[in-house]
Amino acid sequence: MGEPASQNATAESILSVNNIEVVYDDVILVLRGVSLEVPAGKVVTLLGPNGAGKSTTLKAISGLLATENGAVTRGSITFLGENIANRPPEDIVRRGIFQVMEGRRIIEDMTITENLRLGAFTRKDGERAIRRDIDMVFSYFPRLQERTGLSGYLSGGEQQMLAIGRAIMARPKMILLDEPSMGLSPLLVKEVFTIIEQLCQDLAITILLVEQNARMALKVASYGYVMESGKIVLDGTRDDLVNNEDVKEFYLGGDKERKSFKNLKSYKRRKRWL
Amino acid sequence: MQSSLLFQLIINGLIVGTLYGVIAMCFVLIYKSTQVVNFAQGEFLLIGAWTCWWLVVQAQWPFWIAFPATFLFMLIFGILLQMIVLRPLIGEPIISVIMVTVGLSIFFQSMMKWIFGPWPQPFPDIFPMKSVNIGGLQVQTPYLMSMAVSLVIMVSFAWFFRYSRMGLAMRATAFDQQVAQSLGISVKRVFATAWAISAMVSALAGVVVGMVNGVSSALSFFGLKVFPAVIVGGLDSIVGAIVGGLIVGLIENLAEYFDGQWLHLGNLYTVAPFYVLVIILMIKPYGLFGTRKIERV
């Protein structure tokens, strides 16, 4: 258990999650000793099936766990050398971690610009800088600039772009992205992922990316973790994972017929990764 | 002669309606950002009016100092009330919170009676003239002032919620508290701000009405008119609150006119708004401006 997450630990980490346990409502144990490392300036991905605990891991980092009556009951989360486990979310945003929640969650009865301004809520560097950054977001997502009216009327893809744009407005050191490809057409998924890569390069934002679309995630990530039932069951560099037989079979889809989730379960009973 | 009476009553209706609108806005502000139905809204008027009265009459402060001082007092009062009474109730069932605000209403009523006595107290005349003649109409000076101040408040509200950082944060919190927190907004601070603004602005209405009618527990009945106003406008619409307030003000005064001319029931104007409330609820359960969720095409 306790040993830090293998090869990745050698790189200089901006965030390290050390063997955390997360409990909802004081009784529901969801994460059972999760550890992961995110090196500065890199994209790291967290893969796994529905209900594995990926969103819970992100909420533990961002502090949003508290809004769902959850808490980190063991282990620590170190960001830039300080333990931030169970800190209130506004404190964590101010430290430079911004979570883009699953399902986009934009403020639908506000305009695009108002949503972007809200992203900058914790910033103190003044109106000029905020205007400049709104223009910068529009340069990444030109189609947002063309749209007027309430953002509730945007398409799913546009809402995802707005959600990412809103995160950029906070000028965070790190973004936690929860399933950005969910519900998007393949073309839009490509577009969104291209932007994610650019963000990381242009603005030096570190990204922890949760995805079910492993194929896309492993295109942009340099390192990946696979999570199942509240535990990390496998981790490795992009190449390790892409070439791993199990990952190929369950997450990238075999060359011939796709295995169903049912088969996956029975297979897992025969062979565990740990 | 009769038509000029009608005209005068319509103007009265609009003036009182603006005040109702301002109080209703305060009520909606609390409901929208904290999901609390505040039955003690009328008592905010009462406390504000008594505070200002005490400062002017007992402490002998000049009005132009006492008035802002009342605001400051109510600001602090609103914040403390939220922090001490309402904050521990976050997450409790809605009915418990409602019972607490009903309790607060009774508590403040009795406390004001205990401190200041049961009898109405007149405000000393603040303005040199009791009323002003505008185009043949007699308008009481405090009401004129209330019109001006109410309009300023409405414009400030509009500006605040559209452009200010805290205003946007409050709207975001009203829409989705979890998202607001993910943006770094402190929901606790938003709640306290909502109560503070609400208490402060209601107090203004209390002072104005107190200047015309004297300060007494009737003020909290004046505050009770927010219910028809917000139900007409929709519980969660600021614009609706203003429109609702104007409608209630007009209905009251028109009812008085019809009553005086033909019906002679004597007090139709006090109950008329509540009849309208029932009828509107039967036709449009979400009020005229209540939220409809955006459905994407």
Ligand SMILES: Nc1ncnc2c1ncn2[C@@H]1O[C@H](COP(=O)(O)OP(=O)(O)O)[C@@H](O)[C@H]1O
């Ligand atoms: N607020 C909550 N309260 C109780 N249980 C929860 C809550 N959120 C998630 N869970 C449970 O935790 C497990 C992991 O959920 P989640 O982190 O959302 O998984 P993933 O994002 O990987 O699909 C699930 O079994 C889910 O039912």
Ligand SMILES: [Mg+2]
């Ligand atoms: Mg999830």
